[in-house]
Amino acid sequence: MGQQITVLGAGAGGLTTTADLTIQGHDVTLFELPKFESNLEAIRSNEGIDITGAANEGHARPATVTSDPAEAVEDTDLVIQVVPNFAFEPFAEAVGPHLSEGQPFVLLSANTMSALEYRQILDDVGAPEIRLGETPSLAYAVRKTSPSSVHVLGIKRELSVAGLPAEHSSVLAEQMDDVFPFSVSAAENVLETSLFNANPVIHPVGALLNAGEIESPDDEYYLYQNVTDSIGRVMSRVDEERAEIGEALGLEVKTVGELFHDWYGIGENEYYATTTNSLRTSSIHGPIQGPDSLDHRYVTEDVPYGLVPLSEMAAACGVETPTIDSLIQLAEDVHHTDFRADGRTLDDCGIDATDRDALLRVATRSTPVSSLAEACR
């Protein structure tokens, strides 16, 4: 108890983590990039963060609120980054030079191959070898209700964390288990946490197969309530492709229905909780409104940082992913954007290996990626 913790990012997830851990009794520093200083101003004038809902409730006053990266991360016990994947670079550039050798640093809002790319970005900015880890997803289902308040719809009962290299998984899991009000266990490696993210399964399908309704001016849209049979079938196909990638990598991948059961207890009393039913009936996710357009992170983040790296992992393992590839294609058509080029590729992660074994070696590596890539040639 009472650890020195730094939370990077003052979005909904960052505020919730900051507030929850502050109330939990930790000494929390909240950092945001100088260009988003206004996010911090709101918290300063409110003298803290108001948090309601499923996590610790109350008015949380974090120890420090700062946009100075040195002040934020130096000598802290654990850094937790909670920012969208497309913001990885500016955050790594800001804090990277101020991190110290072996410092625990967890990506709490990871998507697919997040730690693998973040390690590469940190290398590029000359950061030391920290103890980097990632969880498969955010701990909280949450929405901002004002610039300084959040409402937590649900909190996961358990979460896993994988270190990069994997030898750090258990020490990170122990530390996070102490810090968080839910159970944290060690994942096999960052490929497992990459595959256990439910967002790329749920969000792009839900958004694309409801493009018309989402773009209708008068409708309010609730993605989870609209998981109809056809939408659920396509999500299940993504689930199956995800499972096939896992199988090729020797990892047992749970369906989204199973993950929602483990995380939130959804479908617990049913004999067999399908992905479709779990999503459609989730009282936690049902009230989440949106998206209100296809220019939304459900597409603009979960395609380039979710489906694209899944497709890349699959290709390296010789697994075909026709449904994932089709969703990427339609998202590209809708956005007139080359998400495959702009998104997260093996190359972005410094991995020029193109087979399953090399991918596994990189995920479990105890040597820097650069020399391993060398060895794979």
Place this chain on the structure above:
Amino acid sequence: MGQQITVLGAGAGGLTTTADLTIQGHDVTLFELPKFESNLEAIRSNEGIDITGAANEGHARPATVTSDPAEAVEDTDLVIQVVPNFAFEPFAEAVGPHLSEGQPFVLLSANTMSALEYRQILDDVGAPEIRLGETPSLAYAVRKTSPSSVHVLGIKRELSVAGLPAEHSSVLAEQMDDVFPFSVSAAENVLETSLFNANPVIHPVGALLNAGEIESPDDEYYLYQNVTDSIGRVMSRVDEERAEIGEALGLEVKTVGELFHDWYGIGENEYYATTTNSLRTSSIHGPIQGPDSLDHRYVTEDVPYGLVPLSEMAAACGVETPTIDSLIQLAEDVHHTDFRADGRTLDDCGIDATDRDALLRVATRSTPVSSLAEACR
């Protein structure tokens, strides 16, 4: 004027064609398969077909209403088949043996490569070499209002017809131009008419990208009104891929926006009518309700008999169609059906040639497909 015409199929399109041409002064026989005899009973008890809307209006009493194929097609000047593509086989089996050498026979509700497959089915049932042709689409935008009445929302101003072999195009065009109350011209060949069908561009995208709303129990859905920006962008990509196939085959393919202009005068007063705007603002198509599920011919016909053969044509020409292929994949996921296997392939058309030139030779052939396929080996 006053030709002997046989209409095959007593669905909305068949009834409209029968009624329109009867009022026009032709001697029309309406044929339906014995298993759908009830369709004919309704017309018999109504002593004809009531037709309202954009075509000839009134109460039409066709000369003959029959489920006897010999009575239907023997000694008739022109046979017009207006049935869904998945019903080609039973119709060909019923009427094929009763057709005569050189008899004009036009597929009015064609989709993609319809005549090419129909010729093959006729060969299989031992039918003679008729003068077969196809139009790119139905002449009427129409809905049944009762088993014996139809309402015509719109009628095309012009239509083209291609013969198979292509040397029959002009004689079929002349005959149809005499018969129909709109202009009929000769198309280059059946590949052009295949590419000029708008349904595979519009329907699968409109249905799939609105799966959630279509499957919502309380909503009434109007596909054309729901061509939002994103949906229009995907349709335009299908349009572009269609144009690339045409280019490879030496055919200039119009966009759906241009086709809607030519056919219905939509967007005529605008400087540039995009496909999206033409569809969204069409007063003819706006009132068309549906689909009310994805188990609808917008998917179950326009994917296997539209997008699949387009993809096959593209492959033979070395053209890539990632958007068309993605739509096929998602339709397969939704239906748990292998539309590529069940749909219309080059093989189903008796074409084992896999290059552009062979495809062109088959479309313009003056020798039977079988010997040409032989020659291509």
